[in-house]
Amino acid sequence: MVSTMVVVGLTIAAAGFAGHYALQAMKHVEPQLKQVLQSLPKSAFRGGFEPKITKWEAAFIVGVSPTAKKGKTGDAPRQIMLLNHPDKGGSPYIVAKINEAKDLLKRSS
Structure with missing residues (x-):
C-alpha cells in the first residue's frame, strides 16, 4: 500500500x-x-472550393486521377452523387459541385 x-x-x-x-x-x-x-x-489556409473549378479539383471531387481519361471516370460521379444526394441527407451544394466536376471532366476528356 x-x-x-x-x-x-x-x-x-x-x-x-x-x-x-x-x-x-x-x-x-x-x-x-x-x-x-x-x-x-x-x-x-484557405478552405473550400476554388472560385472556378479546375480539372485537378474536379478529379479530386469525383475521386479519380486528374490524368484519367473519359472512360476511366465512368461511374465514379454517379456513386459519389448517390452517397451525397439531398434526399439521403446530403448537401445540395455538394451535389452541385459534383455535377460541375462531372461536366468539366466530360468536356476536357
Missing part, C-alpha cells in the same frame, strides 16, 4: 516536471513558430 502511494506520488511529480519543461520549451519555440506561420502564403 505504501509503495503504491510512493509510486503514484513519483509519477505525479514526474508528470509535473515534464509539463513544466514542455511549457518552458514552448516559450523558446513560440517566436520561431509565429515567424514560420507568417511566412506561409495566405492561400495555404
Whole structure:
C-alpha cells in the first residue's frame, strides 16, 4: 500500500516536471513558430472550393486521377452523387459541385 502511494506520488511529480519543461520549451519555440506561420502564403489556409473549378479539383471531387481519361471516370460521379444526394441527407451544394466536376471532366476528356 505504501509503495503504491510512493509510486503514484513519483509519477505525479514526474508528470509535473515534464509539463513544466514542455511549457518552458514552448516559450523558446513560440517566436520561431509565429515567424514560420507568417511566412506561409495566405492561400495555404484557405478552405473550400476554388472560385472556378479546375480539372485537378474536379478529379479530386469525383475521386479519380486528374490524368484519367473519359472512360476511366465512368461511374465514379454517379456513386459519389448517390452517397451525397439531398434526399439521403446530403448537401445540395455538394451535389452541385459534383455535377460541375462531372461536366468539366466530360468536356476536357
